[in-house]
Amino acid sequence: MRRGIDGLSTVVQQSLGQSPCAGSVFVFRNRPGNRLRLLVWDGNGVWLCHLRLHRSCFVWPTVNDPSFSISEAQWQWLVAGVDWQRLSAVPQAHRQV
Numbered sequence: 001m002r003r004g005i006d007g008l009s010t011v012v013q014q015s016l017g018q019s020p021c022a023g024s025v026f027v028f029r030n031r032p033g034n035r036l037r038l039l040v041w042d043g044n045g046v047w048l049c050h051l052r053l054h055r056s057c058f059v060w061p062t063v064n065d066p067s068f069s070i071s072e073a074q075w076q077w078l079v080a081g082v083d084w085q086r087l088s089a090v091p092q093a094h095r096q097v
Contacts, residue, residue, distance in 0.1 A: 001030045001037060005048045008039045018065050020046060033057030036079070051079060057085045 009020040026039040038049040045076030
């Protein structure tokens, strides 16, 4: 979480092979999972936004690919600190013995 706009832009270009000015939002998470950094191009310049949760951590997908896409609804749950991956799961049946 020490990199600024230039450092994160370099990561986007070299590691992901994308342009930070392409219109996508690039999100980076720290190891403990309680902080996010967003790199956002608004058409005139780049914004670096920082979000921190105080009591929990952001639920991050376990994928082998360094980049992934999520829907707007999933994004809203992710930044709220909710386990957005389980929202579409079938609820467990209640069993009585």
